[in-house]
Amino acid sequence: MVRAECLTLLLYMTILCGEDAETKTTTSNTNGSGKHHNPEDSGSPQVTRSNAKCNKDPSLECFHQNSDPDMFKNKTALQNFNRQEMEIIHEMINKTSTNETKIWKLPRVDLAVVKINLTTTDGFTPITASELFNDTQAAQILIPGEAFQNISEKGHRVVVVSYNSDEQFRFGLGNARIVSKVTRIEVSGQDIKNLIHPLRIHFPVNMTTNNSNNYSCQFFNETGFIWSDNGCSTTNNSDNVLECSCNHMTPFAVLLVKLQNIDKEHWIIMSYISYIGCGLSAVFSGCSILIFIINSNGRKEVSRSIHVSLSAALFLLNITFMLSEWAATINQEGVCVFVAVAIHYSLLCCFTWMGIEALHLYLLLVRVFNIYIKHYMAKLSLIGWGLPAILIGVLFTVHSSIPLYGTGNIALLGANKTNKICWNTDASIPNAVNISYFSLIFLFNTGILINVSIKIFMQGRAGKSKTVNVCKNVTTVLGLMCLLGSTWGLVFYTSGYTNYPILYLFCILNSMQGFYIFLWMCLTARTGKQQADNNSTLTVDITDHYKQNS
Known part of the structure; x- marks a missing residue:
């Protein structure tokens, strides 16, 4: 039976095959927007490129290169893949200084650890992923200050992962399909849930006028490997932007869901x-x-x-x-x-x-x-x-x-x-x-x-x-x-x-x-x-x- 509170927000994670890695490191104390300067400017990050030798390299890029695409069809293999991927991402985060914003651009994912400044007047700190990753399809994120309660200043860091493909998370998708970038959002080392002021994400979406479909924000439950809309809602801000609000932090994306007539x-x-x-x-x-x-x-x-x-x-x-x-x-x-x-x-x-x-x-x-x-x-x-x-x-x-x-x-x-x-x-x-x-x-x-x-x-x-x-x-x-x-x-x-x-x-x-x-x-x-x-x-x-x- 249709419940009155059933608006939807979809969490999502994905991975795309790649070869060479591009790592971009920014040392700065940002206000959360993640803006950075040209590498030729003084104090700007240095861009390095490398052809990884993945036989003994534990890096995220090599982990992706060594993965078998067939595992995306098997639930158990996919669960193990996601767990190992997140372990590597967390190791990368732990090696990052608590006073810097650091950005990695890899073939399959874009990853950033953003230092947050809580001096905003409206209680929300903006993170513009499109500027962080130089990607117009990346989302704009508004982090509520409530998420950092009882956390020391050293822990005021947000992890943003933007996935370049939804292949890894089509498992159990059914007739729906993903129409936005999949974005994972976490506060480093914390499990954020039951927020009074929800996290807000603005997803660029190429909307159609097909009346048989509905745009829906949902989250991916990584324990049960199911899509869920609990605690989440969808708002149409403009013709090409959807606002997703959710009272917890996990991977998010927008789905195009088939409407019943x-x-x-x-x-x-x-x-x-x-x-x-x-x-x-x-x-x-x-x-x-x-x-x-x-x-x-x-x-x-x-x-x-x-x-x-x-x-x-x-x-x-x-x-x-x-x-x-x-x-x-x-x-x-x-x-x-x-x-x-x-x-x-x-x-x-x-x-x-x-x-x-x-x-x-x-x-x-x-x-x-x-x-x-x-x-x-x-x-x-x-x-x-x-x-x-x-x-x-x-x-x-x-x-x-x-x-x-x-x-x-x-x-x-x-x-x-x-x-x-x-x-x-x-x-x-x-x-x-x-x-x-x-x-x-x-x-x-x-x-x-x-x-x-x-x-x-x-x-x-x-x-x-x-x-x-x-x-x-x-x-x-x-x-x-x-x-x-x-x-x-x-x-x-x-x-x-x-x-x-x-x-x-x-x-x-x-x-x-x-x-x-x-x-x-x-x-x-x-x-x-x-x-x-x-x-x-x-x-x-x-x-x-x-x-x-x-």
Whole structure:
């Protein structure tokens, strides 16, 4: 659900391949702007160049040259790379005099240790990285004096790292992309967080007029390797500058996030409908499972066993769906990946059991004769739970090299906000699996439903009361549509554009599918009892035949 405080600021780190190093050292006591003179001037820094021999050289340049680009695709290797890189950067900082501003310009990163003067009148000390690094795309930074409370004057130093590529931090980025320089900001030797007056960064950004995207400042959580917007916000200062404010210090950048073509107000309403519907569906799915366990006679009926298996898959889907946003807020990527995988597995299980419902209906009402299959329910269970597990196993194998599951951001039209959920970070492959898998099942189920519906209405004409028969026929067909998941086909009517009536129907009908299956099971159980004492209509005969011949 969209939270009102969800404005975004993105922290980021990156590294670019390079060869020669250029080191620029400035000895001065600056006011934080980092301005320096021409090397020919008296007292100005001396520029040195060198071709590093990296066999035994522990320098940052050599560390970058010796790195393998393939490691950026592996989370563990990438974590080790970042840790070792920061260890080298901190060693460089520790060797710098506490009374000087020092600048390194390397092929992959620009690094500066800036001596801060706190005599500013507005409480913020400016650092102009574009002047420090002679780079017009570098950010302007405003450091709050609050960050230096309880720190001695020797510790009044700020570390600024401007990365020249975002390759290293595309891990888990999903459909979003970085549109600014990635900038790391730290107070030397301190962990700065929970600032009352937030750090402000002005990022130069080449903005577009594409209404389907939203510019978002976020930070990179280096512990969980996830993107987060906690404590951060975004302000559009001008056409080409975004101001990012954050109450802590880490790597920052601006992301271009894909907007959902749904207005904020409609999204909130549909979120409430979905959560209430999923809650009811989970409760009644649980009741269906409990009644099935208690009722020994019900366990003998294959049709009821299939209904309960579908209810179990829906129960798992509803529970994991409701945990999706909570898991995204705890900043534990492993938990979020688990929830995302569980949602995807339960969704595929639901589709599979809907297909099994159609197969069983075909055998009972279309084929009718010679339908005995040894260990029938065991084989159906193996398909219903095993086939989705195989598909998820293959996708999870791909996940180790191309992150498919984790924390994702959703931006809404007219909201300038994002919402974090645990789902697909790279939606292309999972979506291809979902759409192709569901399309096959939907086509099969629709064919069975049409065939069975024709039989029901044709046989219903023989009844005495046509009005009663029509009502019962329609009720039976609607119940079968629920079992076969026909309402999920509404998703095809929203492709390419936003159709709010269809979206509302989709939310109402599909979020409460577990409740509808519970009602169907209760009605068929009652019909079965009445059948023992009275002559039923042909529609009831069909329903009873579906139950008793299993």
